[in-house]
Amino acid sequence: GENVEQHPSTLSVQEGDSAVIKCTYSDSASNYFPWYKQELGKRPQLIIDIRSNVGEKKDQRIAVTLNKTAKHFSLHITETQPEDSAVYFCAASGRSGGYNKLIFGAGTRLAVHP
């Protein structure tokens, strides 16, 4: 079935270091891969997304890479700051069927220590 695996489940870094979160997906038909940041008690907020016709996308300190052959995609955060501390979720679009289903990973709890 459709599945997204996300690693690591927790990540602790020092302020200024880089953080990398990796996801793999099972459905080769997936073509849209968003990343969401969720702070405690808040809604998931879209931070960056990538579509299957692009291998890499960058937005300031955040970048996402996609390897369609290996069905891997990764989130890279550089120069981490304490306000980056949150749970990060990767997602992949579900099997094409004319609808907007997202399959989410289990999340990575990122802690950035000053």
Next chain:
Amino acid sequence: DAGVTQSPTHLIKTRGQHVTLRCSPISGHKSVSWYQQVLGQGPQFIFQYYEKEERGRGNFPDRFSARQFPNYSSELNVNALLLGDSALYLCASSLGQSGETQYFGPGTRLLVL
């Protein structure tokens, strides 16, 4: 900035009761999707509605139902509540039907006792 809104924010019910959750999408968005987020897990897809029609359904029992109104707002109904239905219910709004960016509302936190 009129983002996705949901009501109520919190709800406490007892087993066997039913609940109705409401969502208003971003102005101009025609699609609403519902997700269930159990504590410590990622959101799980329940339904998508587009132009008032069900376009997709996740692996949830028939106790879960939804509908979309002419103004594109949506309701999620859950009957015969179980303890395991306790979760954060998220509504996501998107412009179109497929492959679109989804923006989440603040969610409704449901506790079933």
